[in-house]
Amino acid sequence: MIKFLDLQKVTESFQPKLNEAIHRVVDSGWFLLGKEVSSFEQEYASYTGTGYCVGVGNGLDALRLIIRAYMKMGVLKEGDEVIVPANTFIASVLAITENQLTPVFVEPDIQNSNLDIGLIEQHITEKTKAIMVVHLYGQVCWAGELNSIAKKYGLKIIEDNAQAAGAVWSKNDISPEEPSNIPGKKKILAAAKGIDHRRSGSLGDAAAHSFYPGKNLGALGDGGAVTTNDEDLANTIRALANYGSSEKYIHRYKGINSRLDELQAAILRVKLARLDQDNHRRREIARLYINSINQKNVVLPSDTNLAHVWHLFVVRHPDRDDLMRYLLEKQIQTLIHYPVPPNKQSAYKEYNDLSLPVTEILHQQVLSLPISPVMSEHDVQIVAEAINSYPN
Numbered sequence: 001m002i003k004f005l006d007l008q009k010v011t012e013s014f015q016p017k018l019n020e021a022i023h024r025v026v027d028s029g030w031f032l033l034g035k036e037v038s039s040f041e042q043e044y045a046s047y048t049g050t051g052y053c054v055g056v057g058n059g060l061d062a063l064r065l066i067i068r069a070y071m072k073m074g075v076l077k078e079g080d081e082v083i084v085p086a087n088t089f090i091a092s093v094l095a096i097t098e099n100q101l102t103p104v105f106v107e108p109d110i111q112n113s114n115l116d117i118g119l120i121e122q123h124i125t126e127k128t129k130a131i132m133v134v135h136l137y138g139q140v141c142w143a144g145e146l147n148s149i150a151k152k153y154g155l156k157i158i159e160d161n162a163q164a165a166g167a168v169w170s171k172n173d174i175s176p177e178e179p180s181n182i183p184g185k186k187k188i189l190a191a192a193k194g195i196d197h198r199r200s201g202s203l204g205d206a207a208a209h210s211f212y213p214g215k216n217l218g219a220l221g222d223g224g225a226v227t228t229n230d231e232d233l234a235n236t237i238r239a240l241a242n243y244g245s246s247e248k249y250i251h252r253y254k255g256i257n258s259r260l261d262e263l264q265a266a267i268l269r270v271k272l273a274r275l276d277q278d279n280h281r282r283r284e285i286a287r288l289y290i291n292s293i294n295q296k297n298v299v300l301p302s303d304t305n306l307a308h309v310w311h312l313f314v315v316r317h318p319d320r321d322d323l324m325r326y327l328l329e330k331q332i333q334t335l336i337h338y339p340v341p342p343n344k345q346s347a348y349k350e351y352n353d354l355s356l357p358v359t360e361i362l363h364q365q366v367l368s369l370p371i372s373p374v375m376s377e378h379d380v381q382i383v384a385e386a387i388n389s390y391p392n
């Protein structure tokens with residue numbers, strides 16, 4: 001069986017460093033709000049090229065805390081509208097509605113499944129106060145145009161970077177043939193000072209990150225973070241996530257408890273050190289798929305930009321469910337991201353009748369093939385050959 005994601009093998013590939021990190025924390029007897037978290041926060045802020053990183057409990061918390069903090073700061077208020085891609089994981093939308101804000105669903109670009117930036121402006125009303133961009137599948141959703149729109153209408157841009165840890169956006173096209181052109185950390189830091197290359201998580205006003213085990217930077221349990229250059233926002237989020245307190249027993253807000261713990265932070269520090277290498281490997285696998293799959297009705301993702309870290313390798317096929325069954329018979333596990341869009345869920349009855357045809361086509365046709373940094377080229381070939389042998 002070729003698994004969709006062999007997490008055991010991924011974890012094993014980090015040994016013995018993971019066990020060393022785990023033992024270090026266990027032996028220290030210090031499990032929350034300690035040195036591992038603050039070191040990870042510094043390392044991840046520096047990696048993303050942002051001024052501040054706040055570790056939180058998970059990706060959804062990171063999103064909802066950003067919105068809640070903006071409300072406490074008077075930037076957002078109940079009833080405000082937030083532009084959000086219709087084609088996303090439900091967490092992006094939950095963070096908006098939980099705070100009594102209104103999601104305004106915008107259709108994706110059929111070519112890359114990401115929010116169609118060209119459609120944003122026509123959805124802006126007086127109530128629009130923010131845009132949530134989701135870097136879906138590991139592909140950066142960004143354009144200089146986004147900044148101009150945000151400036152013109154006074155909007156905050158929130159990035160949902162759950163799927164794109166380590167992705168790089170570049171104003172100048174970098175040739176996909178030269179992976180060595182991916183900027184290293186020094187260039188990224190220079191980028192934070194206004195030059196060409198910037199990491200996802202440093203593009204908007206604030207970004208939410210998820211360290212769910214299957215993500216490109218995955219913990220061994222739940223974890224998340226917010227990155228931003230806004231000190232006020234970072235402090236507000238840190239307080240909100242700690243019972244509304246930044247000083248022991250003094251509670252400024254009715255906060256929550258959402259923390260990244262020491263164990264997960266120590267694990268993430270090990271994994272962060274290899275993230276660029278892992279993403280490079282994902283790119284190689286994606287290219288191999290693209291060069292090997294030639295089934296007549298399969299629509300392949302494009303690999304024309306390097307701003308893609310291939311959290312998911314998603315193809316489309318008009319008879320997706322049958323192709324999925326066919327592959328499973330051949331011992332190849334695939335998944336669907338996602339079978340039902342948020343606006344069609346029973347949790348969002350009020351949006352069930354919205355007409356979002358592009359989103360619906362995607363949800364009917366997308367299929368995620370196995371991909372991970374530990375997948376062998378042999379397995380990639382087996383998957384590609386199985387797809388090529390599909391008759392329909």
Ligand SMILES: *Cc1c(COP(=O)(O)O)cnc(C)c1O
Pocket residue numbers: 058059060061088089091092134160162163209210211212222223224
């Ligand atoms: C995984 C994911 C989240 C949520 O992250 P958790 O850590 O699981 O809460 C949010 N948005 C997107 C797009 C995701 O893929």
